[in-house]
Amino acid sequence: MKLNKVLVGSLLCLFLLPSLGFAQEATLVPDTEVFEKAKVLEVTNERDITIPGTDTPSKIQTLKAEVLS
Numbered sequence: 001m002k003l004n005k006v007l008v009g010s011l012l013c014l015f016l017l018p019s020l021g022f023a024q025e026a027t028l029v030p031d032t033e034v035f036e037k038a039k040v041l042e043v044t045n046e047r048d049i050t051i052p053g054t055d056t057p058s059k060i061q062t063l064k065a066e067v068l069s
Contacts, residue, residue: 037068 045062 038065039068040065 040063042064043061044064045060047060049058049060050056051058
């Protein structure tokens, strides 16, 4: 009888403890957005593209900037 209690207790620990560890790993951390003031120093590249699937024209720019804050 005592052996059955030890066996049941061991099995519970064997199955419950690993699941507690995985539950803590599932915590999601939201992305952080930071807004900084910047001064555009130069437009290094500029081109027109068409957004796939919409036929909407769009302008793409690559900028060189200095962060002010």
